[in-house]
Amino acid sequence: MKKTSALAVLEFADIPAGVWAVDAILKKAPIAFVRAGTVTRGRYLVLFGGSTASTNESLEEALATCGGAIIDQTFLPDVHPLLFDAVFGKKRRSTGSLLIIETETAASIVRAVEAALKGTPVELIEVRLSDVGLAGKGMALLSGTLHDVDYAAELAAKGISSAAPPRGFSHRVIAAPHDVVERDITATTRFDDAPLLELDGEIA
Numbered sequence: 001m002k003k004t005s006a007l008a009v010l011e012f013a014d015i016p017a018g019v020w021a022v023d024a025i026l027k028k029a030p031i032a033f034v035r036a037g038t039v040t041r042g043r044y045l046v047l048f049g050g051s052t053a054s055t056n057e058s059l060e061e062a063l064a065t066c067g068g069a070i071i072d073q074t075f076l077p078d079v080h081p082l083l084f085d086a087v088f089g090k091k092r093r094s095t096g097s098l099l100i101i102e103t104e105t106a107a108s109i110v111r112a113v114e115a116a117l118k119g120t121p122v123e124l125i126e127v128r129l130s131d132v133g134l135a136g137k138g139m140a141l142l143s144g145t146l147h148d149v150d151y152a153a154e155l156a157a158k159g160i161s162s163a164a165p166p167r168g169f170s171h172r173v174i175a176a177p178h179d180v181v182e183r184d185i186t187a188t189t190r191f192d193d194a195p196l197l198e199l200d201g202e203i204a
Contacts, residue, residue: 004032006055007079007087009107010046010062010070011130017069018044021062028061029054035088039130043071045106047087047129052077072107080117083110086127086140094125094186098177099142099149101156104168106130108160109138112169115159116142116152125186133190141186146175 012018015038022036025048032050039045046062049055059075076083082092087110099122103109106129113127122144130136142152153171160169174181180197188194 002032003081003084004049004051004055005078006052007047007049007074007076007084007110008055008059009072009074009087009110009129010059011072011105011107012044012046012066012069013042013071014069015042015044017066018046021066021069022046024061024065025058029057031055031058039106039136040132040134041130041136043130043136045130049079049084072105074107074110076110076114080114082117082124083113083127086113086124087129091126091187092123094141094143094177094182095123096143097146097149098174098181098186099144099153099156100172100174101140101142101153102170103138103160105136106138108168109140112138112156112160113140113142116156119155120144120148120152122148122152126189128189131190132192139189141189146173149173 022034031048031054034048036046101112103112116122117124122142125141125143128134128139150173153173157169184197
């Protein structure tokens with residue numbers, strides 16, 4: 001996957017409008033990539049990027065022609081490289097304190113994580129965008145020192161909304177994760193992919 005300087009995320013409540021918008025995006029400016037399709041709750045999710053100018057130009061075209069069908073949108077003119085990798089499925093291992101973030105939309109989790117990464121030296125473990133099991137929500141796992149993840153949570157909340165507290169934002173910090181959580185639970189947050197972990201607890 002070739003990296004680009006800019007990334008845009010659009011969530012549509014109306015699938016035909018989403019496909020129409022993708023066509024408009026492609027025709028408007030020479031973007032470098034696009035990924036689009038249906039996600040949970042019958043929404044249509046579009047990610048695209050390229051140079052800052054071309055990405056912004058195509059985004060403005062989508063907003064002008066299909067803005068009424070857009071649930072949420074994000075434009076990052078200088079996307080953090082860890083976030084860029086994560087939105088396309090790359091995962092990292094968890095080390096240190098753990099921050100779990102949930103947002104109401106996929107676009108808002110991207111904004112939240114970008115704010116956290118650019119304001120602190122935390123590591124991004126995983127990002128999920130409205131996939132199966134999330135009912136349209138976004139989710140992310142980040143790790144680092146307790147001080148850094150606490151501050152990352154504050155920045156993430158501010159990154160999605162100026163409201164206090166922000167609408168549709170939830171988080172928890174685990175200061176010292178159990179080794180099973182750090183090693184296995186964060187390895188996959190999807191129940192279908194999660195292994196059955198045989199532990200040493202009582203059975204009778």
